[in-house]
Amino acid sequence: MLRAALSRALSLLLSLAVASLVIFLMLQAVPGDPAAFMLGLNAAPDTVAALRAELGLEGGLVARYLDWVGGMLAGDLGTSYTYRVPVAELVAERITVSGPLALYALALTVIIAVPVGLLAASRRGGPADWGVMGATQLGIAIPNFWFGMLLVLVFAVTLRWVPAGGFPGWSDPLAALRSLTLPAVALALPQASILARVLRSALLDTLDRDYIRTARAKGLSRRAVVIRHGLRNAAIPVLTILGLQLSFLIAGVVVIENVFFLPGLGRLIFQGITQRDLIVVQSVTMLLVFTVICVSFLVEIAYAAADPRLRA
Amino acid sequence: MGIGAVLTAIFAAAALVSLLWVPHDVTRLDVSQRLLAPSAAHPLGTDHFGRDMLSMLMEGARTSIAVALVAVGIGVAVGVPLGLWAAAKRGGWVDELIMRGNDLIFAFPSLVIAILITAVFGPSALNAILAIGIFNIPVFARVARGGALPLWTLDYVMAARVAGKGRARISAEHILPNIANLLIVQATIQFSLGILAEAALSYLGLGAQPPTASWGRMLADAQTMIYTEPQLAILPGLAIVGMVLGLNLLGDGLRDALDPRLRRRAL
Numbered sequence: 001m002l003r004a005a006l007s008r009a010l011s012l013l014l015s016l017a018v019a020s021l022v023i024f025l026m027l028q029a030v031p032g033d034p035a036a037f038m039l040g041l042n043a044a045p046d047t048v049a050a051l052r053a054e055l056g057l058e059g060g061l062v063a064r065y066l067d068w069v070g071g072m073l074a075g076d077l078g079t080s081y082t083y084r085v086p087v088a089e090l091v092a093e094r095i096t097v098s099g100p101l102a103l104y105a106l107a108l109t110v111i112i113a114v115p116v117g118l119l120a121a122s123r124r125g126g127p128a129d130w131g132v133m134g135a136t137q138l139g140i141a142i143p144n145f146w147f148g149m150l151l152v153l154v155f156a157v158t159l160r161w162v163p164a165g166g167f168p169g170w171s172d173p174l175a176a177l178r179s180l181t182l183p184a185v186a187l188a189l190p191q192a193s194i195l196a197r198v199l200r201s202a203l204l205d206t207l208d209r210d211y212i213r214t215a216r217a218k219g220l221s222r223r224a225v226v227i228r229h230g231l232r233n234a235a236i237p238v239l240t241i242l243g244l245q246l247s248f249l250i251a252g253v254v255v256i257e258n259v260f261f262l263p264g265l266g267r268l269i270f271q272g273i274t275q276r277d278l279i280v281v282q283s284v285t286m287l288l289v290f291t292v293i294c295v296s297f298l299v300e301i302a303y304a305a306a307d308p309r310l311r312a
Numbered sequence: 313m314g315i316g317a318v319l320t321a322i323f324a325a326a327a328l329v330s331l332l333w334v335p336h337d338v339t340r341l342d343v344s345q346r347l348l349a350p351s352a353a354h355p356l357g358t359d360h361f362g363r364d365m366l367s368m369l370m371e372g373a374r375t376s377i378a379v380a381l382v383a384v385g386i387g388v389a390v391g392v393p394l395g396l397w398a399a400a401k402r403g404g405w406v407d408e409l410i411m412r413g414n415d416l417i418f419a420f421p422s423l424v425i426a427i428l429i430t431a432v433f434g435p436s437a438l439n440a441i442l443a444i445g446i447f448n449i450p451v452f453a454r455v456a457r458g459g460a461l462p463l464w465t466l467d468y469v470m471a472a473r474v475a476g477k478g479r480a481r482i483s484a485e486h487i488l489p490n491i492a493n494l495l496i497v498q499a500t501i502q503f504s505l506g507i508l509a510e511a512a513l514s515y516l517g518l519g520a521q522p523p524t525a526s527w528g529r530m531l532a533d534a535q536t537m538i539y540t541e542p543q544l545a546i547l548p549g550l551a552i553v554g555m556v557l558g559l560n561l562l563g564d565g566l567r568d569a570l571d572p573r574l575r576r577r578a579l
Contacts, residue, residue: 011412015419023428030432141504141556143511146531146549153542251423255512259535269424270516273431285428293419 012297019289020072024065027282068282077283082275087283090268097167098257098264101180101187102249108188109195109245116192117199122226124204132196139193144252148186148259155182165261183260187252191245198241202234209233236303243299247292316565319558323551327374336364338371339523347541359530359544360537369551371525375437376555379519380506382441384499387448392495394449395456396487399464400479411457414450422447423512430518437520444509448502455498459491493570500563504556511552527552 035051036043052058059067071078077087120132156164162182168175206212207230215225254266261267265284272280336354345362348354356365398410426443433439460483463469472482513519514528522529527548534544 011415015416018416019420026428026432137560138553138557141553141560143508143515143549143552143556145512145515146545146552149531149535149538149545150549153538153545157539157542247419247421248423251421254424254427255516258516269427273427281428281431285424288424289420292421296419 008297008300012293015293016290019293020069020286021065023282023286023289024068027278028061030276030278072283072286077287078279080272080277080280082277082280087280090280091265091284091287094263094265094268096170097180097262098253098266100176101183101257101262101264102246102253104177104180104184105187105191105249105252106242106246108184109191109249110242112188112192113195113199117196117203118226118231120196120200121203121207121230122222129200132200136193136197139189140197142190144186144190145255145259147189148183148256151182151186152260165259167262167264179260180262183256183262186259187249187256191248195238195241195245199234199238202237203230206230206233239299239302243296246295250288250292314565316558316561316563319554320562323373323555323558324377326370327377330367330370330374334364334367334370336367338363338367338525356547357543360533360541365544365547368525368530369527369547372527372530372548372551373555375514375520375524375526376507376510376552379437379441379444379510380503383444383448383506383509384502386441386445387452387502388495388499391449391452391454392456392488395453395458396460396483398453399457399460399487400483402461402464407457410453414453417447417450420447423509426509426513427516427518430513435518435521437524437526440510440513440519443513444506448506451502452495452498455494456491459494460487463487463490497563497567497570500559500566504559504563507552507556507559 035048035057039048039051057064068078075088077091079085080087080090083090116132116136120129123129152164155161163179165179167179170176203226207226212225212229215229216222220228253264254269256262257264257266258270265288269281269284269288272278272284340363342362345354345358346360348358348362350357354364354366356369358364359368394410398407401407426440426447429443429446430436430439433442463486469482469486472486477485510519510526511528511531514526515532517529517532519528520526530548531545534541534548538545
């Protein structure tokens, strides 16, 4: 048990180290000198040199890499070239949009998928099952950003129920939630379709087992069997997918924030790219990758809790 | 499966035809013809630059299919040999290395890294292909290894080893043909994911560059006019959904048809 936990923790650290190295090296390949880019064509060479030193662009590759990683471990993500403020400050501000958005979308995914998956599995082969399978097949095929545009068209342009984009800030929590609702729905629909299908097939697998028949034979109702025995045993594939989905949601946030003009981490990366603010791109990407890797680590641990056989 | 094959065939045909002929040249802008309603000359109308929507969609199909197809090709060409190699050396350091590397790539949020790749090396269809293709490699390596492992214990593989064939030759001659079904099904799935990824990248302006038409780009252009010209945003989206839906249905159908065990509970 302890050995398994240790080896998992070790592979987590290794993943993070390799990830940081890949991201760092990739951004070294960007052509052009950010200092020269920021100061324009007519800058004096010594001004450029001074700025290079200020931005931490001097020194060898190894020194700069260690500098960056060491800084991040201490909570210092570098200083943005364009905003001239610590990247950590920008992140702290933007994460109040992206974080709630991703969690909102995850919550919607589960809220939609669980009842739909249960319905389809308990009515196997019936019209409800066919309906769910057809609808989810369509849901998987719809790109989230296009679905977002359709939602804007219907609920913002035609019905005028919600704003078409932008974010009013958390000072009015209700207005903030309203403006995150369409993006969260757009993100959640394709993921909920996938999750509902996985849940359905996992449930169907378990409902064929002998212990389910035993539970029915001893007089438990169908509903009780599905919920008490079926759901628990279907939890592993569902958890696996849910962990993967958080990674998709985090990536999806980058795209969807561009659809709804939300000032989140996704737009921050995107602005960083267009403004050649590489330290922002580098640190924020690392932060997203860090989150995804840690989540998959936690999901692995959650398996052990859901399945006693994996504890050994 | 029938519907899936038909949908896929329609888009593939549109893409193939666009290589030789499109109703109107989409590189020529004609503002006097802008935002026309559907007519005999322009069955789906024209966009804000006066480009024929049908022609744009046909060329967009070509871009999407080309990017996704080559990206799948990269995944198969690199991933399958790696997976076969890992299975042939089961439990060895090669196996360990390949599988660990796979886990690592899986851990990355692929779209974020794809955005990074295209941003760093410049937006283009080629970089979009590479960005999507890299993430196909571990998928095919895993499927190939998973399919190959049980085969290595079978009698005919044993017989081939007794006959003096090397691991590489056995992999190519005996293992590969027997996992082809799995790979074809996976390729269909990755193809549809590739179409979605290409659409997202080109929507962000990181895919194929104008004047090459792409569905994602069309959606990005249409977004600012969604209040007045919603059809410009609806048509390319429907094209993406149709193509992806077709491929997914085709993949499901192929999986059921190629795996007799699944035929019973096909749905």
